[in-house]
Amino acid sequence: MKPKRAIYILSQTKPLKPQTENLILLSLPPFLCLSSSSETSMESINYVPHGGLAAALNANIYGNGTQTLVLSYGYGLDQNVWQLLLPYLVCCFKVLTFDLAFSPNVSPDFYKPSKYSTLHGYSQDLVNLLDELQLKNTVYLGHSMSAMIGSIAATQRPDLFQHLILLSGSPRVS
Template identity: 65%
Template sequence: MEMARKPLFFLMGLQGADQSVWHYLIPYLACYFKIVVFDLVFSPNVSPKLYDPKRYSRFSSYAEDLVCILDQLHVNKSIYVGHSMSAMIGSIAATKRPELFQHLILLSGSPRYLNVEGEKYYGGFERSYLDMVFNNIAHNFSGWVRDFAPKAIGGNDTTAIHEFERSLGRMK
């Protein structure tokens, strides 16, 4: 397949990780697609000077960054893969600029991860659990990384777990 004719496959970095999380898939995907990987602004690979807490307190700001990248690459159709927060970013970007996206592959996305009892909204997490997680991150970051990485990866792939631990550990 000629490179110019290959569809663009866009992989967004994961929250807490960088674009290297995709390195096992890229060789296979590259046979059929042009691949673009991108790190979110709070990724360990991105200069902290670029992160503006006020600007990036909304998914829409990340979606604007995504649209800007696709515009800079002169993309008119892409296959976008987003997980969790990146799924929501892709959804917002595709709503604003649908011509940039041929397909969205969205994994574990939610507009709000917090359950809201009175509204009968199930986002996945209770406030008390999230408060505990945030407390662990703030007061025992390395312990939280060691505990969270195997749960996030699932299974017993120690190489993948250690890679994710290293990436998470660089966030602090």
């Protein structure tokens, strides 16, 4: 059975009425994902090194779940913002974290102002990263500007995304 998708138009001036039959709520209470041990340490979480774009963006894959959850942070942060959530997610998902090109953790030589003057450069990095890691049908969680990056990437390559979770999406930047 093909999953249903919910699409929201962000530029509408009046609220849209959600159609319940097309809306999927992804709810994962933290207590369901706690491992059997009393404490999950980062040492017990898988780190999978990669080359290419994955190395340039410091991509990390944690956990062994069958569903991949991609976590992408907002402007001014880095992937460390997810560290406190990872122990709750790794027992249920394979979790991908990475840095965006503006991060101080990424080589300054990687950042090209002409490429990253719009969000399309970042969305192309996301698509290329998922292709490089051979990840499809992912659950993408994007915060702030990464909500828009994920939206753009999903319109370019819908095969890479099963669900989008968009937290406090920023307005579109042209």
